[in-house]
Amino acid sequence: MAYRVLIVDDSPAMRTFVRRVIDLSGFELSQCFEASNGGEALELLRNEWVDAILTDINMPEMDGQEFLRRLSQDELLRSIPAIVISTDATAHRIASMASLGARGYVTKPFLPETLRAELERTLGVPCD
Amino acid sequence: MTETVIRQALRDSVNEVLERMFFVETQGECADPECAEPAGAAPADEIAAALTFQGEPPGALLLRLTSGAARQIAADFLGIDEAEVSDVQTSEVVRELANMICGSVLSRVESAAAFHLAAPRMVPPSAEIAGSLSNTRYCVLLSNGRLTVNIGTGIPICPQPAQSAC
Numbered sequence: 001m002a003y004r005v006l007i008v009d010d011s012p013a014m015r016t017f018v019r020r021v022i023d024l025s026g027f028e029l030s031q032c033f034e035a036s037n038g039g040e041a042l043e044l045l046r047n048e049w050v051d052a053i054l055t056d057i058n059m060p061e062m063d064g065q066e067f068l069r070r071l072s073q074d075e076l077l078r079s080i081p082a083i084v085i086s087t088d089a090t091a092h093r094i095a096s097m098a099s100l101g102a103r104g105y106v107t108k109p110f111l112p113e114t115l116r117a118e119l120e121r122t123l124g125v126p127c128d
Numbered sequence: 129m130t131e132t133v134i135r136q137a138l139r140d141s142v143n144e145v146l147e148r149m150f151f152v153e154t155q156g157e158c159a160d161p162e163c164a165e166p167a168g169a170a171p172a173d174e175i176a177a178a179l180t181f182q183g184e185p186p187g188a189l190l191l192r193l194t195s196g197a198a199r200q201i202a203a204d205f206l207g208i209d210e211a212e213v214s215d216v217q218t219s220e221v222v223r224e225l226a227n228m229i230c231g232s233v234l235s236r237v238e239s240a241a242a243f244h245l246a247a248p249r250m251v252p253p254s255a256e257i258a259g260s261l262s263n264t265r266y267c268v269l270l271s272n273g274r275l276t277v278n279i280g281t282g283i284p285i286c287p288q289p290a291q292s293a294c
Binding site for chain 1: 144145147148149202205206207217220221223224227228230231232234235238241242243245247
């Protein structure tokens with residue numbers, strides 16, 4: 001089965017990198033959407049269904065915290081698993097994002113297999 | 129945080145970030161005496177990015193790369209040919225690199241504390257971290273140039289060494 005993934009990050013370079021890493025990892029991707037902040041992501045999610053969301057925290061206009069908060073308040077969208085990708089590996093931040101509904105957390109720098117494993121875990125993909 | 133702890137965290141962070149996210153192996157620590165010069169004496173062919181962080185303690189990180197190394201790193205990160213990399217893409221990648229190194233260092237030295245990193249911005253290569261309580265420098269050679277990182281606690285980045293009012 002191939003999956004539809006949304007990457008939310010204000011850095012076009014980082015979005016390109018995450019997409020590339022997903023490809024390199026061998027994760028089966030059918031479609032990849034991109035948004036540069038939480039507001040843009042919510043707008044996109046009105047029209048496109050995705051299986052998983054990968055989101056940064058620090059973004060202009062609507063940051064990752066507010067984005068997760070809005071997702072959790074939406075009856076339909078709250079079922080989409082969101083994984084945070086961040087440089088911030090402090091216990092405080094990880095706990096804070098989990099409390100807002102993040103189902104996974106990947107700390108930069110990461111290996112392609114780490115991202116794949118986190119995507120598969122949150123999506124409930126059975127191990128090979 | 130002692131300077132030894134910060135320096136070790138800086139070394140580990142730079143190497144790990146370059147290997148994992150940029151697929152670049154360093155060629156060892158830079159022994160060039162120029163690296164020991166104040167940042168204000170940076171050669172003109174360098175580009176630099178800086179960011180500040182709030183927390184306990186607050187501080188700033190300054191990343192400088194020779195232009196050849198910056199372009200190579202951008203190409204490796206984006207998975208495209210070096211000749212195809214634009215200046216805008218190079219700047220984006222250098223800012224992202226600064227962000228990752230800073231986050232990694234802070235997570236290593238203060239994993240239980242809360243930090244907030246400001247958005248990285250491009251600064252003149254002559255910028256420096258002025259007046260900080262500590263200023264730790266780490267410089268590595270890459271196949272196509274040099275990367276230098278300064279991390280200091282206390283005071284924000286000054287655009288020029290002579291301007292002390294920032």
